[in-house]
Amino acid sequence: MQPRLWLLLAAQLAALHGSSVLQQNPEYQMVQTNQMVVLTCEARTTYPNKRIYWLRQRQAPSADSHQEFLAAWDSIKGIVYGEKLDQEKLTLSQDASRSTLHLAHVKPEDSGVYFCMIIGTPELTFGTGTRLSVVDVFPTTARPTTKPTPKKKVCRPPNPVTQEGLSxxxxxxxxxxxxxxxxxxxxxxxxxxxxxxxxxxxxxxxxxxxxxxxxxxxxxxxxxx
Missing domain, CATH: 1.20.5 (Single alpha-helices involved in coiled-coils or other helix-helix interfaces)
Incomplete structure (x- = not known):
């Protein structure tokens, strides 16, 4: 099996059954164009000398899904970026158990599912995933305003209960x-x-x-x- 196909299959399985070892926040986020997005990945167990990788899946998991490597943190080299990636748009920080991905000036084409991952021996451990949706205008559920129809006045006899004296x-x-x-x-x-x-x-x-x-x-x- 080719490495890229194996990575895609593993990401599809992660989208259905995210690991509880790597917890991502938030699970879903919708932002407008040109906003800043912050995604976190926290390791629930200790992974000494292991990198936390960030991957992006452009659309829902399928045979045509495009999986791309974004960045990883190296204790010696610092941030290791993927190919053809705007390094000014993406920054990464990491401590002992948490990796934080910063995306600046996001566009609608940045929408997708973002996964963090740790390469083990021999298995791959994926995070629970964060679905990001970038829109130009937030959708609204407000109904169009309409002028209220004036109600016709109906003349009714007075209520005998409200009259003075015996009802x-x-x-x-x-x-x-x-x-x-x-x-x-x-x-x-x-x-x-x-x-x-x-x-x-x-x-x-x-x-x-x-x-x-x-x-x-x-x-x-x-x-x-």
Whole structure:
């Protein structure tokens, strides 16, 4: 297997399963053109006399992915840059366990996935990766402003609950109707009793008058001696 193809395959695996040994920050960053970008790679274990390399993958891992070496820190030579790389745009600093990559005046073509890497024996150890997106203008989710449509005024009758005095709710209305019915029934009963009493009085007067008339007739036909 060719070294470049092997490096590409290892980077693709790192994009899917980043090592917890090399922790990169941030995981994702979006910046505007001509801004400064700072990426860090921290080794969780000690790697004596081993360089931390920085690689860039121009697009998502695939068979056509372009993997390029950016820079590495050498204790004797200092920064070792990749081929055809603008050294004024990229700087690198490193201490015992952390490597920091500085990118100045970034452009949209600098977008991609940045990996740090340590070459072991025989395996390669990749960092978790940082996805960088460089845009001219930040995307916005704000909706276009529209003039609010004036609402039509609807004339509604006043709410009986807010009126002063008794409310005309269903319970109150039912009580009023029940009270009226009771009054009507009581009035009807009183009128009926009054009529019965009057009829009884008239019947009694008629009976008394007939008795008195009969008594007068008896006295007239049978005079007493």
């Amino acid at each position: 005309c709710g269903p319970i109150t209305l039912g009580l009023l109707v029940a009270g009226v019915l009771v009054l009507l029934v009581s009035l009807g009963v009183a009128i009926h009793i009054h009529c019965l009493q009057r009829r009884a009085r008239l019947r009694l007067l008629k009976q008394c008058w007939q008795r008195e008339k009969l008594q007068r007739w008896k006295n007239a036909t049978h005079p007493s001696f």
